[in-house]
Amino acid sequence: xxxxxxxRLSRWQAEQxxxxxxxxxxxAYRRVPGEESRDRRERDRQEFLETFAEDVQRPGFDMVVAxxxxxxxxxxxxxxxxxxxxxxxxxSGEVPWDWDIEELTVSGQVFxxxxxxxxxxxxxDGVATRLVEQLLIRTDAALVAARVDPANEAAVGALRxxxxxxxxxxxxxxxxxxxxxxxxxxxxxxxxxxxSxxxxxxxxxxxxxFTAVPVVGSGTVTDIWSRxxxx
Numbered sequence: 001x002x003x004x005x006x007x008r009l010s011r012w013q014a015e016q017x018x019x020x021x022x023x024x025x026x027x028a029y030r031r032v033p034g035e036e037s038r039d040r041r042e043r044d045r046q047e048f049l050e051t052f053a054e055d056v057q058r059p060g061f062d063m064v065v066a067x068x069x070x071x072x073x074x075x076x077x078x079x080x081x082x083x084x085x086x087x088x089x090x091x092s093g094e095v096p097w098d099w100d101i102e103e104l105t106v107s108g109q110v111f112x113x114x115x116x117x118x119x120x121x122x123x124x125d126g127v128a129t130r131l132v133e134q135l136l137i138r139t140d141a142a143l144v145a146a147r148v149d150p151a152n153e154a155a156v157g158a159l160r161x162x163x164x165x166x167x168x169x170x171x172x173x174x175x176x177x178x179x180x181x182x183x184x185x186x187x188x189x190x191x192x193x194x195x196s197x198x199x200x201x202x203x204x205x206x207x208x209x210f211t212a213v214p215v216v217g218s219g220t221v222t223d224i225w226s227r228x229x230x231x
Contacts, residue, residue, distance in 0.1 A: 004066040004073050004122060006130050008138075014056050014063045020072050021065070022048050028117050055079060055114055060141075064134045066118075066127050074118040076131035080141065081110040091168045091224060101167070101226075104143055111141035111229070132162065136229060145226040156225075164227040 009017060025048045026041050055061065060080030065072045083106050104110050113135070118127050136144055148155050150169070 004068045004127055006064055006066045006134055008134065009063045009065060011056055011061055014061070014077070015053075017065070017072070018049060018052055018056075021052065021075055024072050024075060024117050024119060027119055052115075058082075060108070060111065060139070062135060062138065064131050066122070066131060068122060073122045074127050074131060076113070076116045076128075076135045078111055078113045078115070078135060078144070080108050081105050081112050081145070083108060091170050101143070109140075109142040111136070111139045111144045113144055113146040128158065129162070139229065142228065142230045143226055144229055145224055147222045148225050150223045156223075159225045162227070164225045167224045167226050169223050 014021075022045050026045050055077070058079035061077070062079070063075065063077035066074040101110070113132070116128060116131065118131075145167070146159070146164075147170070148159065150156065
């Protein structure tokens with residue numbers, strides 16, 4: 001397998017690389033040939049580009065990419081959660097720390113892992129682990145969090161192996177309120193795990209939706225997983 005090189009992108013570089021990043025995203029969702037599939041991929045691409053353009057402008061945005069040759073083969077990015085604390089609304093379950101997660105959010109101490117994608121040819125080779133480590137090494141946040149479909153065994157297994165803990169479950173945005181979801185439910189973020197299976201049991205890419213309704217599993221509840229970044 002060809003070696004990949006991990007590097008960090010500035011906000012400006014991330015904006016300049018958006019088309020190449022979208023290529024990685026779409027390739028990870030490669031579906032069976034056909035006109036309908038091509039139309040779906042194009043919709044996915046446009047939705048991703050729109051979401052990515054918004055995410056790049058969020059406070060605390062940071063991104064790393066792994067390149068094989070002259071093209072990106074994987075990426076991970078995230079940002080500091082909005083201080084309004086809406087992300088934790090309807091969270092059920094007991095937080096396993098003596099921390100007030102809402103207070104941490106208000107103080108800008110929670111970093112969200114919003115996107116993690118590894119192309120099939122580079123999975124199960126430690127690439128995802130390297131990306132997440134490099135993404136988090138520079139943040140001053142006390143906590144990192146991500147939303148995960150509980151039916152996605154590959155993603156859950158990877159997060160558990162990385163020392164993450166399940167905080168609880170939340171209803172998807174359109175079920176928790178009448179407000180529209182931030183991201184279309186047709187545009188999830190992909191996680192390709194090295195520590196667990198690199199794909200779901202049916203052969204599709206493993207997914208970790210962030211602010212969207214999960215598309216793997218029931219799609220009615222999404223779990224929040226997190227890991228402390230400070231001792």
